[in-house]
Amino acid sequence: MNTLHKNDIIRLRIEALAFGGQGVAHTDEGFTVFVRNALPEQEVDVKIVKKRKNYAEAIINRVVSASRFQVEPRCSYYGACGGCLLQHLDYAEQLVQKQRQVIETIEHIGGFQDLTMLSIMPSPEQYYYRNKMEFSFSNRRWLTHSEISSQQIFDNNFCLGLHAPGRFDKVVDVHCCFLLSERSNLVLNQIRAFAKNSQLAPYTTQDHSGYWRFVVIRESKQLDGMMVNLVTAADSAGDRLLEQLAQQLTTTFPFITTVVHNINKKKAQIAVGDEERILFGPGYIEEKLDDLIYRISANSFFQTNSAQAENMYRLIAQWGDFNKDQVVYDLYCGAGSIALFIANKVQKVVGFEIVAQALRDAELNSRINRIANCEFVEGDLKDQFADPAKVLARYDWPAIIIIDPPRSGMHPSLPDKIVQLQPNTIFYVSCNPATLARDLKLICQDKYRIDLIQPIDMFPHTAHCETVVRLLKK
Numbered sequence: 001m002n003t004l005h006k007n008d009i010i011r012l013r014i015e016a017l018a019f020g021g022q023g024v025a026h027t028d029e030g031f032t033v034f035v036r037n038a039l040p041e042q043e044v045d046v047k048i049v050k051k052r053k054n055y056a057e058a059i060i061n062r063v064v065s066a067s068r069f070q071v072e073p074r075c076s077y078y079g080a081c082g083g084c085l086l087q088h089l090d091y092a093e094q095l096v097q098k099q100r101q102v103i104e105t106i107e108h109i110g111g112f113q114d115l116t117m118l119s120i121m122p123s124p125e126q127y128y129y130r131n132k133m134e135f136s137f138s139n140r141r142w143l144t145h146s147e148i149s150s151q152q153i154f155d156n157n158f159c160l161g162l163h164a165p166g167r168f169d170k171v172v173d174v175h176c177c178f179l180l181s182e183r184s185n186l187v188l189n190q191i192r193a194f195a196k197n198s199q200l201a202p203y204t205t206q207d208h209s210g211y212w213r214f215v216v217i218r219e220s221k222q223l224d225g226m227m228v229n230l231v232t233a234a235d236s237a238g239d240r241l242l243e244q245l246a247q248q249l250t251t252t253f254p255f256i257t258t259v260v261h262n263i264n265k266k267k268a269q270i271a272v273g274d275e276e277r278i279l280f281g282p283g284y285i286e287e288k289l290d291d292l293i294y295r296i297s298a299n300s301f302f303q304t305n306s307a308q309a310e311n312m313y314r315l316i317a318q319w320g321d322f323n324k325d326q327v328v329y330d331l332y333c334g335a336g337s338i339a340l341f342i343a344n345k346v347q348k349v350v351g352f353e354i355v356a357q358a359l360r361d362a363e364l365n366s367r368i369n370r371i372a373n374c375e376f377v378e379g380d381l382k383d384q385f386a387d388p389a390k391v392l393a394r395y396d397w398p399a400i401i402i403i404d405p406p407r408s409g410m411h412p413s414l415p416d417k418i419v420q421l422q423p424n425t426i427f428y429v430s431c432n433p434a435t436l437a438r439d440l441k442l443i444c445q446d447k448y449r450i451d452l453i454q455p456i457d458m459f460p461h462t463a464h465c466e467t468v469v470r471l472l473k474k
């Protein structure tokens, strides 16, 4: 029985970072406490803010002794902005913590034992590594500590930036972000000034009124190209304004190669439109990985860290031990990035994906790169794989299956269908160790074994970690 209560103040030594980035510590009785913003080896006085049966959550009241891994965050929004939760942790230690989390999660949730894992692959860049950022408009501005202490008066009813940690209703007004590129900040600030000057308000989920919803900036890291995607509610007066905004932006910033307008008529706060208008340029940008060119539209998935995505695809190409007799399935193929990367090594790749626009990009990408042995199929994977015998009859037996699902992992019916197809090798690419572990458990059973695990840091300063796992048939 533990004697901890909400609002208790206790002293703890932080042992490690838990999945999600919180510090983890144990009381003298062995009770687990997760501490927000804490760092490994810190000694802290904490206040318990939540008490559950098996764990408690706490916030730091006072740091008694600092962590030797603590560094000065580069960004002035650090702490208020939910973008980079680990910027105060030395990068080498971020890697140590992520590596440990991946193995512990796979062992704990997946029920595996004595796994060995390769050393985590550091990101080639620690700042300005992203090729895409999504900024939100809001009428509920979240002030940083320095903004509050400056005693200036701020307009709290209009802001454009990133969400406060865990607060989907509060947005920090971000003028400078170190994740995308320096020039993208100039674009962001001009859009904010224009939108604020308009007579239109930010969209709000309080009563679903307002116009401005998101700005998504996408940028090629290896080629020249920037896409500005303005996501709004439906309003014809606003549509005319956006045409002016597009003209203003492309005149001021000649490096913007395309501007698109996505109109989201739904209540759900997502940066995807029901309709898309191209306001300037071709409506897409192109990125280069190895010697392949990828065309990317506003709503297609593309890995956000181009340099690290290239490293990851090279790893799959190398580990696949592919040959020209093999058929490969690429599940959750997006715009065909992995399929095209390995196409010249195999007989045929069949890509499966739910987003039609991504598949159009995948087909175009095949043509641009003169690749003729990839086929892309649209639909929900749980329906496409409902009958494995039909899949085999239609697309041939896959010697290798590559699975790269969204954070939520695979539909629960899918692991069994994949096992029924009996590929020799399965690659599971995941951005969420918890769903990865759950799905590996379902796939492996007595049929497959984990052969190689490679954690990859795609997202420095965040608590996220990418992992590639190779499974072999027993």
Ligand SMILES: C[S@@+](CC[C@H](N)C(=O)[O-])C[C@H]1O[C@@H](n2cnc3c(N)ncnc32)[C@H](O)[C@@H]1O
Residues within 6 Å of the ligand: 301, 302, 303, 331, 332, 333, 334, 335, 336, 337, 338, 352, 353, 354, 355, 358, 379, 380, 381, 382, 404, 405, 406, 407
């Ligand atoms: C993590 S991305 C991987 C994309 C691609 N493999 C790459 O590296 O660029 C996951 C993809 O799964 C797609 N997706 C999500 N749910 C799906 C489903 N139920 N059926 C098929 N595809 C789905 C998404 O649209 C997205 O393109």
